[in-house]
Amino acid sequence: MGYGLGDLASNLSFGMVSLFLLYFYTDIYGLSAGEASLIFVIARCLDAVFTLLVGYFIDGTRSRHGKLRPYLLYGAAPLGVLTLSCFLAPAVELKFLFALLGYSGYCLAYSLVNTPYSALTNRMTLHEGARASLSMYRMLGAMLGYLLVSGCAMGLIARFRDPQLGYAVVAASFAGLATLLFLACFAMTRERVGSVAVGRPPLRDVLRATLGNAPLLLLSLHTAAVYVAYSLWGAMAVYYVNHVLGDPEFVGAFFLIQSCAYIGGTLLSDPLIRRIGKKRLSQAALLAGGSALTAQLAVEGGGAWVMLCVSVYSAALAMLFVCMWAMVADTVEYAQWRGAQRAEGAVYGFYNLVTKLAMAAAGGLAGLLLELHDYRPGEVSARALMGIERGMTLIPASCFALGLLAISFYALDESRYRQLLGQLLQCDPGR
Missing domain, CATH: 1.20.1250.20 (MFS general substrate transporter like domains)
Structure with a gap:
């Protein structure tokens, strides 16, 4: 159950961004559809390269908390802050640059937490049946997070007269809850397979x-x-x-x-x-x-x-x-x-x-x-x-x-x- 909370947290954050950020950019923040699409393309290309770098750094991690769990502990709060930053709409001239930096930072932070989280099943058990069970709990958590965001976000945003404030408050609420759930996942799981990293593997x-x-x-x-x-x-x-x-x-x-x-x-x-x-x-x-x-x-x-x-x-x-x-x-x-x-x-x-x-x-x-x-x-x-x-x-x-x-x-x-x-x-x- 503790492991499943990690994907619940992931999808509270990812669901809010994937379902509503494009609409927020075009209809609330005032970017054109072309500008919004360009932001997504640039950020995702950067994220794809960064994902490989995350894997490289994971394999060299040494910590009293293990090899993977430290990323949940220290990455949860930055991910929550950067989730919120995607839905801020300051009155600045360089709107495109602000949105690009915010979304790119979010993508990188998400990969920094989600990649080691995904690998955690490998360090928790060697039993292939137990790994399948962990994956089942993970998928249940993911679907619950998706349902909470898709079912509640727009209704909560509609309660605010100012939609900019509504998006910021709702994003902050889901991001805050996700942060707490990541920390709970960290506390409720253990790395039982292998020893702490003995060094980054050669190329x-x-x-x-x-x-x-x-x-x-x-x-x-x-x-x-x-x-x-x-x-x-x-x-x-x-x-x-x-x-x-x-x-x-x-x-x-x-x-x-x-x-x-x-x-x-x-x-x-x-x-x-x-x-x-x-x-x-x-x-x-x-x-x-x-x-x-x-x-x-x-x-x-x-x-x-x-x-x-x-x-x-x-x-x-x-x-x-x-x-x-x-x-x-x-x-x-x-x-x-x-x-x-x-x-x-x-x-x-x-x-x-x-x-x-x-x-x-x-x-x-x-x-x-x-x-x-x-x-x-x-x-x-x-x-x-x-x-x-x-x-x-x-x-x-x-x-x-x-x-x-x-x-x-x-x-x-x-x-x-x-x-x-x-x-x-x-x-x-x-x-």
């Missing part, structure tokens, strides 16, 4: 742990495909409800049903992993989710059939996320078994880089898809509707097919992991 070991790590590369390809599908689907969902289903008032209920299915899939993940394993569950989830997305193409209009397809897809997506974050932990021991120095930071820095690049690509793909299909807000043509449907169904389904192909070659299943772990423990029984 050859970093390369062996990442680019020479076949299971990590296959898992990363699988993850990139899933994250593109997830991010593109999310970007198109509101357009789909508003224009394809033709019911703007259904948006809230649509996301509530989708979230409930996601939570259900998360809760089912742990017992299913124990029964059939992470790889087989991932394959089954990709088949079910891809089939649901494809079946949605045959639907004309709204109705229960659409929501059934959406629910199956959402439950499958939740299972994929639980499996992915449990599987990446196993690749650290694989690299160590292959002769590299233990390097959680390098592995998770590389893996987080992949997820960020995938989400950035999906964001660009969403805008390109709308542009290529001549989407116009005031008058949505049949061609634009076709583009929205493709972005919501056919393209994510194709990404699931690519993910299925990649994960089929992934050989580090539970049996193989236990074999190599046994060999590592024989070499170092004190672990």
